[in-house]
Amino acid sequence: MRKTAMLLLAFGMAGGLSAPASAEEALRVGKAVAGPFDFVPFDVGLAKGFFKAHGVDATEIDFDGSAKLQQGLGAGAIDVGLGSGPELAFPAKGNPDRAIAVFAGPPDSQVLVVAAGGPIHTSADLKGKRVGVSTVGSLTEWLVRQLSQQQGWGPDGIVPVSLGSESARVAAIKTAAVDGMVIDFGTGARMELDGSGRKLLGFGKVAPDFIIHAIFATDKAIAERPDTLRRFLAGWFETIAWMRKNKDETVKIVAPVMNQTPAIAALAYDQVMPTFSDTGRFDKKALDVLAKSFVDMNLLPQAPDMSTLYTEALLPPAK
Numbered sequence: 508m509r510k511t512a513m514l515l516l517a518f519g520m521a522g523g524l525s526a527p528a529s530a531e532e533a534l535r536v537g538k539a540v541a542g543p544f545d546f547v548p549f550d551v552g553l554a555k556g557f558f559k560a561h562g563v564d565a566t567e568i569d570f571d572g573s574a575k576l577q578q579g580l581g582a583g584a585i586d587v588g589l590g591s592g593p594e595l596a597f598p599a600k601g602n603p604d605r606a607i608a609v610f611a612g613p614p615d616s617q618v619l620v621v622a623a624g625g626p627i628h629t630s631a632d633l634k635g636k637r638v639g640v641s642t643v644g645s646l647t648e649w650l651v652r653q654l655s656q657q658q659g660w661g662p663d664g665i666v667p668v669s670l671g672s673e674s675a676r677v678a679a680i681k682t683a684a685v686d687g688m689v690i691d692f693g694t695g696a697r698m699e700l701d702g703s704g705r706k707l708l709g710f711g712k713v714a715p716d717f718i719i720h721a722i723f724a725t726d727k728a729i730a731e732r733p734d735t736l737r738r739f740l741a742g743w744f745e746t747i748a749w750m751r752k753n754k755d756e757t758v759k760i761v762a763p764v765m766n767q768t769p770a771i772a773a774l775a776y777d778q779v780m781p782t783f784s785d786t787g788r789f790d791k792k793a794l795d796v797l798a799k800s801f802v803d804m805n806l807l808p809q810a811p812d813m814s815t816l817y818t819e820a821l822l823p824p825a826k
Contacts, residue, residue, distance in 0.1 A: 531564035532735045537585040539576040539594075540641065541569040542673060543691030544775035545616045545720055546589055547761040548783070552746035554760050560745075561738035571671040572642030573597075577723075580604040586728045587739065591646030592718030592793070596801050599811040603726040606817035608740055608787030610747075611720040615711035616779040617650055618695040620704040621687040622680055630658060630708060633665050639676040639688035640667045644806070646719065647689035650710045652804045657713060662804045680704055693767050693775035700771075718793045719782065721817070729818070736821045740787065744823055747783050754780075787822045 538546045549567065552558050558565045568585055570576040577597040579585045581604070588594075588604070598604050619638065621627045627636065633654070640647035648667045655664035668685050670676045676688040681703055689710075690698075698704030722743070724736055750757045754776055762772040798810040 531559060531562050532732070532738075533564045533566065534558075534587060534735060534739055535568055535585040536565050536739075537568045537570055537576050537579050537588045537590075539570055539573050539588070539590045539645075540673065540691075542694075542765045543616065544693055544761065544765060544772070544779045545611060545691065547764050548610070548743065548746045548750060549589060550764045551750055551757060551760050552742055555746065555749060557745045557749070558739060558742040561742045563735060563739050563742060565739065565742075572647075572669075573645035574642035577602055577604070577644075580723060580725050583725060583727065586725055586732070587736070588723040590721060590723055591649070592721050592797055593644070593646050593649040593800070594721065594723065595797055595811075595813070595816045596644065596806045598723075598816050599801065599807055604723045605726065605729060606721040606789075607724045607729070607736060607821045608722040608743070608819075609718050609720070609784045609789055610722055610743070610787065611718075611779075611782045611784060612790070612793065613711045613715055613717050613782055614646075614650060614713070614719040615709060615782050616692050616719065616775075617647070617689055617710040618692055619654070619687050619707045619710070620680065620690050620695045620698055621707050622683065623699075623702055623705045625683075625686070625705075627686060627707060630654065633687065633707075634658070634660055635664070635666070636686035637666045637668050637684075639670045639679050639685040641671060641676075641689075642669050645669075649800065649804070650689055650713065653800060654708075654710070654713050656803060677703075691775070692778045693765055693771050696774050697767060697771050714796065716790070716792045716796050718790070718797065722787075724821075729821070733821060737823075740821055741823050744785065744787065747785060750783075751780065786825060788819060788825075789817055 652662040801807040
């Protein structure tokens with residue numbers, strides 16, 4: 508019996524050494540908007556296997572704007588959301604999620620496009636005009652209202668019109684249903700090339716101290732699956748590091764995702780890649796800008812305690 512027990516123990520130890528690694532953990536990841544270059548690191552990470560290398564089986568779910576992404580987080584339909592800095596107003600209002608990383612800073616990826624042959628030529632021409640945005644409470648709406656504030660017209664001097672998807676905004680410009688729209692740099696560049704639109708301005712100068720994009724997670728995921736989230740973030744920042752060193756292959760992967768030509772994707776790479784964060788850390792000055800804007804734009808009655816709306820506990824260790 509003793510010999511049998513020893514043999515069983517030996518076989519058990521050998522089996523443990525040769526057993527396959529534990530199964531990858533599923534993670535449902537939402538993107539506020541599917542196609543812009545801002546959000547393609549997730550697609551690159553999937554294509555190159557960076558998330559799987561950390562034991563995460565990530566699934567992509569696309570939304571039409573920040574409000575719908577936050578609805579998905581609130582309903583538990585997704586575990587992680589790739590959204591915008593202004594979405595911090597949602598957890599401030601009680602949505603059960605928090606930001607767990609910054610993934611881009613200044614809004615250099617966003618441009619205001621007007622009809623190529625239209626009457627709008629400067630920012631001053633936008634007073635009282637209708638500008639297409641994705642959804643209420645979205646990054647695109649925030650940028651329009653911030654531009655209006657800077658022009659001295661208050662938050663309502665330009666009228667944001669919620670239109671949903673990029674294609675809906677492009678169609679609205681072409682049919683003159685709106686006077687302008689906020690859109691990603693790549694789509695704006697394509698419209699200039701085909702003559703259907705003209706970039707009036709870039710938003711990088713409108714809000715230089717900013718958090719344009721953040722990664723959110725549900726309170727449930729943060730409490731119950733912190734290690735999975737840590738491994739997801741490790742895969743994310745490995746993806747960013749790889750993209751910085753591999754422009755040509757990145758462009759090849761993302762051009763179909765963006766529904767753009769490789770030439771346009773390459774232009775977007777040059778414009779947007781420098782805005783991505785390598786650490787995910789939250790900048791206090793940018794947080795203060797957001798906190799003040801929530802009050803200025805009547806999103807909240809008073810500035811929230813921003814430290815309660817995000818956590819850096821899940822980020823990879825600083826190098």
